[in-house]
Amino acid sequence: xxxxxxxxxLAAQPFSTISPSSQDxxxxxxxxxxxxxxxxxxxxxxxxxxxxxxPVVAVSDVVKAKKPTQNPSLLITKDEGLELYEDMVLGRAxxxxxxxxxxxxxxxxxxxxxxxQEAVSTGFIKLLKQQDSVVSTxxxxxxxxSKGVPSRAVMSELxxxxxxxxxGQGGSMHMFSSEHNLIGGFAFIGEGIxxxxxxxxxxxxxxxxxxxxxxxxxxxxxxxDGTCNNGQFYECLNMAALWKLPIVFVVENNLWAIxxxxxxxxxxxxxxxxxxxxxxxxxxxxxxxxxxxREVAKEAIGRARRGEGPTLVECETYRFRGHSLADxxxxxxxxxxxxxxxxxxxxxxxxxxxxxxxxxxAELKAIxxxxxxxLEDAVEFxxxxxxxxxxxxxxxxxxxxxxxxxxxxxxxxxxxxxxxxGTAHV
Amino acid sequence: xxxxxxxxxxxxxxxxxxxxxxxxxxSFLSPPRSFSVGKGASFSVIRSGGILNLNxxxxxxxxxxxxxxxxxxxxxxxxxxxxxxxxxxxxxALQEGLEEEMxxxxxxxVMGEDVGHYxxxxxxxxxxxxxxxxxxxxxxxxxxxxxxxxxIGAAMTGLRPVVEGMNMGFLLLAxxxxxxxxxxxxxxxxxxxxxPIVIRGPGGVGRQLGAEHSQRLESYFQSIPGIQMVACxxxxxxxxxxxxxxxxxxPVILFEHVLLYNLKERIPDEDYICNLEEAEMVRPGxxxxxxxxxxxxxxxxxAAKTLVNKGYDPEVIDIRSLKPFDLYTxxxxxxxxxxxxxxxxxxxxxxxGASLTAAxxxxxxxxxxxxxxxxxxxxxxxxxxxxxEEVTVVQPAQIVTAVEQLCR
Numbered sequence: 001x002x003x004x005x006x007x008x009x010l011a012a013q014p015f016s017t018i019s020p021s022s023q024d025x026x027x028x029x030x031x032x033x034x035x036x037x038x039x040x041x042x043x044x045x046x047x048x049x050x051x052x053x054x055p056v057v058a059v060s061d062v063v064k065a066k067k068p069t070q071n072p073s074l075l076i077t078k079d080e081g082l083e084l085y086e087d088m089v090l091g092r093a094x095x096x097x098x099x100x101x102x103x104x105x106x107x108x109x110x111x112x113x114x115x116x117q118e119a120v121s122t123g124f125i126k127l128l129k130q131q132d133s134v135v136s137t138x139x140x141x142x143x144x145x146s147k148g149v150p151s152r153a154v155m156s157e158l159x160x161x162x163x164x165x166x167x168g169q170g171g172s173m174h175m176f177s178s179e180h181n182l183i184g185g186f187a188f189i190g191e192g193i194x195x196x197x198x199x200x201x202x203x204x205x206x207x208x209x210x211x212x213x214x215x216x217x218x219x220x221x222x223x224x225d226g227t228c229n230n231g232q233f234y235e236c237l238n239m240a241a242l243w244k245l246p247i248v249f250v251v252e253n254n255l256w257a258i259x260x261x262x263x264x265x266x267x268x269x270x271x272x273x274x275x276x277x278x279x280x281x282x283x284x285x286x287x288x289x290x291x292x293x294r295e296v297a298k299e300a301i302g303r304a305r306r307g308e309g310p311t312l313v314e315c316e317t318y319r320f321r322g323h324s325l326a327d328x329x330x331x332x333x334x335x336x337x338x339x340x341x342x343x344x345x346x347x348x349x350x351x352x353x354x355x356x357x358x359x360x361x362a363e364l365k366a367i368x369x370x371x372x373x374x375l376e377d378a379v380e381f382x383x384x385x386x387x388x389x390x391x392x393x394x395x396x397x398x399x400x401x402x403x404x405x406x407x408x409x410x411x412x413x414x415x416x417x418x419x420x421x422g423t424a425h426v
Numbered sequence: 427x428x429x430x431x432x433x434x435x436x437x438x439x440x441x442x443x444x445x446x447x448x449x450x451x452x453s454f455l456s457p458p459r460s461f462s463v464g465k466g467a468s469f470s471v472i473r474s475g476g477i478l479n480l481n482x483x484x485x486x487x488x489x490x491x492x493x494x495x496x497x498x499x500x501x502x503x504x505x506x507x508x509x510x511x512x513x514x515x516x517x518x519a520l521q522e523g524l525e526e527e528m529x530x531x532x533x534x535x536v537m538g539e540d541v542g543h544y545x546x547x548x549x550x551x552x553x554x555x556x557x558x559x560x561x562x563x564x565x566x567x568x569x570x571x572x573x574x575x576x577x578i579g580a581a582m583t584g585l586r587p588v589v590e591g592m593n594m595g596f597l598l599l600a601x602x603x604x605x606x607x608x609x610x611x612x613x614x615x616x617x618x619x620x621x622p623i624v625i626r627g628p629g630g631v632g633r634q635l636g637a638e639h640s641q642r643l644e645s646y647f648q649s650i651p652g653i654q655m656v657a658c659x660x661x662x663x664x665x666x667x668x669x670x671x672x673x674x675x676x677p678v679i680l681f682e683h684v685l686l687y688n689l690k691e692r693i694p695d696e697d698y699i700c701n702l703e704e705a706e707m708v709r710p711g712x713x714x715x716x717x718x719x720x721x722x723x724x725x726x727x728x729a730a731k732t733l734v735n736k737g738y739d740p741e742v743i744d745i746r747s748l749k750p751f752d753l754y755t756x757x758x759x760x761x762x763x764x765x766x767x768x769x770x771x772x773x774x775x776x777x778x779g780a781s782l783t784a785a786x787x788x789x790x791x792x793x794x795x796x797x798x799x800x801x802x803x804x805x806x807x808x809x810x811x812x813x814x815e816e817v818t819v820v821q822p823a824q825i826v827t828a829v830e831q832l833c834r
Contacts, residue, residue: 133583167616176615183582183619184611191606194572198579205585209561210532235572242567396617399675403654405703405750408757408789412703413750426651 075291078358084290085353086367087126088118088346091142093371094151095321097379098141098158102325106383107158110187111172114142116288116320119345120252121146123293124220127301133181133219135196138173139252139319140185143222148180151378161385168388169396189223190230193249196221197236200247200310207307218304219247226257228271237278237312244309248300249275251314252287258323259331275312287315288343291352318343393422509695517687519661520550523668524588526697528558531586534672537564537577538590538627547592548628548687574600574625578607581623586672594629594681595641608677609652624671626680630721630771631819633685637807640815644681645777648749655748656702657681657720661691663746666700674702681748683721705752711741714829715759717782718769719745722820726769729825738829748778751785760786764795765832769820774802799828 076084095113102111114121117139125134125146136143144154149165157164158172166176174185183199186192199219206215227233228251240247251271255262263269275282281303285296293315300311318340322329353359398404401414404426418424514522528534535558536551542565545552555563566573570591577587591597597604604625611619631640644655654676658664664682671678700706708723709730718726723744730740741759745751760766766786768779779800786798801820809815 135579165616166614166618169616170614174614176611176618178615178618183579184615186606188602188606191575191602194575194603195579195582195607197572198576198581199583200579201576202580202583202585205535205561205580209535209559231569232572232575235567235569236576238567239569239572239576396613396615397652398654399612399617399620399622402703403674403676403750405747406752406754408753410754 074356074358075295076358081353081358082363082367083126084122085349085364086371087122087146088290088349089368089371090145090151090374091118091121092346093375094141094145097375099325101158101379107160107172109171110138110324110326112139112324113321114139114319116340116344117252117254117317118142119290119293120250120287120315120317123290124250124297127294127297128218128220131181131217133183133196133199133217134222135183135192135199135219136175136185136222137189137192137224138187140173140175144175144177144182147177147182149175149177149182151374152381155378155382156385159382159385160387161382162388162392163385167392189227190232193221193223193227193232193236196247197240197245200240200245201243203246204243216305217246218301220250221247222250222252224257225251225253225255225262225271226260226265228274229266237274237280240310241279244307246304246307247310248304249310249312251312252317253314254317254319256323256332258327272312272314280310280312282312282314284314284316287317288340288345288348290345290349390422391420394419394424394426511692511694513690513692514661515687516661516664516689517548517550519665519693520668520682521552521554523665524551525554527669527672528554528562533584534586534588535562535564536588536590537566537573539566539568539592541565541590546590551590570596570599571603575603575607577623578603578611578621581621582611582619586622588624588626588672591625591627593639594627594643595638597625597627597643604647605650609650613652620675621677622675623677624680625677626682628682628684628687630683630685631803631808631815634810634812634815635684636810640808642772642803644748645772647679648778648781653677653679653749654702655679655681656746657748659686659720659723659744661689662693663700663706665693666698667702667746670699670702673699678702681720685721703747703750703752705755706744706746707755708742708744709740711739711763713739713763713833714741714765714767715763716740716742716767716769717745717756718742719748719778720771722769722771725820725822726825729822732822732826733829738833740829751782753785753789756786757790760790761793764793766794766798767828767832768798768800769825770802771819772802773805775805777802796832799832801825801828
């Protein structure tokens, strides 16, 4: 049974002004058990083969529209606002720098950039404590940065240097940090969700079996719309709801799985509806608006922390770049891209901060400059860092290197000096 | 100092067809074994020689056989003669090992289908849920890929889960998690996360269980870097390997066999573990090295009886560690006998025997007087019909013929 989920302050979307007849799909099925105020989106999402006909609405407009009927106090303080702004700018600038570095031949392989989706990462992760866990997918650079992994470590990892957060052994798609409780970085979609469920299980186990009474660690699992057609997703929704695990499933629905439109792949594209089917609330939120995401995140994380169980949050978001740097991105309608570009989360937050006198242009520009310098430093650090030596090859295959076995001479193979040199053959 | 092993109940489970039952005079030799302290975390226990008697008529053979050959020269003697030891069946030995580790370390937990209230399909977790609670012995829904992944996530965040596949074959559904996450994440995280998980379950050809329930997954998993694989074959090594696997920081896959759960043996009362990387000398000999594991050990020992009567002196080694191979024990044996026969239940193609053949050839080619022979199961989906099933796996008669051929 879906539990009650109190409505966040920014709820109603102006898309309700679009009349149902302008769509060619039946759309408004009020979902069960979720907040009444949040609506699923209108035609601009479901009619993507045509030019979207709805009005483009920015955060600030909605906020302004809500203000007279709501508590006049703002959603964030100045400090919080600046923190959110800085985090999103860091994410955006970092990804742009990645693209630059990739085309200059500093990083290789599959690199998936997060431009446009910053509101989701910042909105959720900035509410977490250090001990909370985040599990991501291959589009994980910005999740790592939001969780606190230093830009230097992430950039070095991308350059494949030994100073990277995973010693250069993981790469773009495998960002891990035990210090910051970032548990991946996974290349195959869906395979991180069970791991996240396990991390949440650990948290519950600590509280109930190990009697660590204050253990209320929450796990966030980020994944995309394509993953929501994968078995692991459903299996984990079931287990998380069954055992009331402290986890939040965050769907970053950017409508495209490489070149596969979400609508062509999914029988019922409204992902949040799948939550109540498993007995947890399913919430849909505008993922281009960091303040809305943050409000929903507060509720979901709070639920998990209090032991009330998991939540499924579907964030409507969009990636401004292609799936990866190798993707020519020819299938997406330029009008769709323009529609979402106009809803750039950073521009929107900036406008909100300035209009509500939380920050001035100069302050925000100073943050932009600070981030630029930070990234210059990160790139320089990564450039100057050493490449992993041959001796690193065999070092982390086993936590206990006795696992390489006993050699013909009776000694453990890991005692062979060729192992520390990396020249032994396993 | 011989202990007497009785395998009364086990005979029925071990014979694969009525025509293949053990006669009343069967006896298996198991000489004293000692486990060297020098090789790491193993304890040393001297086990006295004895017989594993699998008597289909329920008679107990009282023969005492003493065979004083120890496997390791530097064995330390910790005699178990002061304590009598206790007799149990293999599944009880697994349960005992699991329970002792759960008592010892609160972070050890079990996950799997029907492990809790049902007590486990093969009773390995019987009684544990009552003792430790539903969270420590977790009954999962039928979602192998996801609960194995959940176990991996729990292992990465500080727990020590034991994931049970009700049948090893079901773990094929968890292959994604086992290969991508279990094996790889320690490496791709640059050593930041350890995955001290144990994945276990029964596999192998049973009694007309049909193709899908008769799979041998060791050949599929062996290429995965970052995992260790062990196969137990006696109550003694079942308990020892279970405990060692749980204590290991590496992910370990423990292969049990459906037909071996009712083997009875007397095991020591005191705490002991079996080294995960070592092979077990079952019967020292001079003429030929027979390498085997799991259930085929018993077919080999049955063939050994016939071979001894014919005048051969086979050396039988239970390799136990399927990945990595114990090249020391195996190598010493090859250097002594110069002839190798591998008897396994894996399929011919790409099986453990194939890898072992390659490893021996690479390392000990100069010591071989004859090409290595490898007897494996046929590359056939295991048929349901008993007569056909019998010929898909290696039978003692084939082993005898192979040794005769090898020793010509």
